[in-house]
Amino acid sequence: EDQVTQSPEALRLQEGESSSLNCSYTVSGLRGLFWYRQDPGKGPEFLFTLYSAGEEKEKERLKATLTKKESFLHITAPKPEDSATYLCAVQAGTASKLTFGTGTRLQVTL
Amino acid sequence: KAGVTQTPRYLIKTRGQQVTLSCSPISGHRSVSWYQQTPGQGLQFLFEYFSETQRNKGNFPGRFSGRQFSNSRSEMNVSTLELGDSALYLCASSLDGGVGNIQYFGAGTRLSVL
Numbered sequence: 001e002d003q004v005t006q007s008p009e010a011l012r013l014q015e016g017e018s019s020s021l022n023c024s025y026t027v028s029g030l031r032g033l034f035w036y037r038q039d040p041g042k043g044p045e046f047l048f049t050l051y052s053a054g055e056e057k058e059k060e061r062l063k064a065t066l067t068k069k070e071s072f073l074h075i076t077a078p079k080p081e082d083s084a085t086y087l088c089a090v091q092a093g094t095a096s097k098l099t100f101g102t103g104t105r106l107q108v109t110l
Numbered sequence: 111k112a113g114v115t116q117t118p119r120y121l122i123k124t125r126g127q128q129v130t131l132s133c134s135p136i137s138g139h140r141s142v143s144w145y146q147q148t149p150g151q152g153l154q155f156l157f158e159y160f161s162e163t164q165r166n167k168g169n170f171p172g173r174f175s176g177r178q179f180s181n182s183r184s185e186m187n188v189s190t191l192e193l194g195d196s197a198l199y200l201c202a203s204s205l206d207g208g209v210g211n212i213q214y215f216g217a218g219t220r221l222s223v224l
Contacts, residue, residue, distance in 0.1 A: 031209040043215035100153040
């Protein structure tokens with residue numbers, strides 16, 4: 001059974017204090033790893049898709065990387081508007097369903 | 111381009127009742143997936159529809175069902191509601207549900223069962 005574990009559960013950063021969120025996975029036949037951002041009361045918003053180990057993608061202050069066992073979401077010089085829950089999900093085998101981790105709740109303070 | 115639209119946004123029901131939730135996908139998207147989100151379990155896959163056919167199903171009881179119409183709009187139904195069905199129900203659409211397709215989510219329907 002596909003498993004996704006995210007750490008830490010919660011993270012509090014000061015504005016400008018860079019950090020990384022971890023997503024470790026156990027799947028048979030990874031086809032894609034997805035990062036989403038979810039704000040309170042809203043649905044998940046797509047950030048990145050990574051397909052193979054060694055791949056990296058960047059968007060503004062966020063950078064996602066992928067190895068054979070885990071993915072990292074690096075946040076450089078975060079701002080208060082980056083506060084949200086960050087969700088990691090995997091797609092494996094031939095099914096299109098996403099298996100999600102429980103998320104990292106990020107709070108960025110001034 | 112309009113995003114995924116879910117209606118209603120909020121619902122309050124009592125145990126034993128049934129409920130129907132609606133999802134309109136992004137224009138041109140033919141695959142619709144449903145997820146249940148709870149504080150304890152996170153997001154869990156319910157089922158996926160493509161071309162009016164259920165293509166994948168998660169580990170939920172038969173009380174949870176869905177359908178898709180020819181215009182790709184989808185509905186999910188929960189019968190004989192239980193307290194534990196209280197959750198945020200999210201719909202996601204993708205181009206054709208193929209592996210690697212990005213799934214775009216709606217804002218969800220918050221269901222409270224009393």
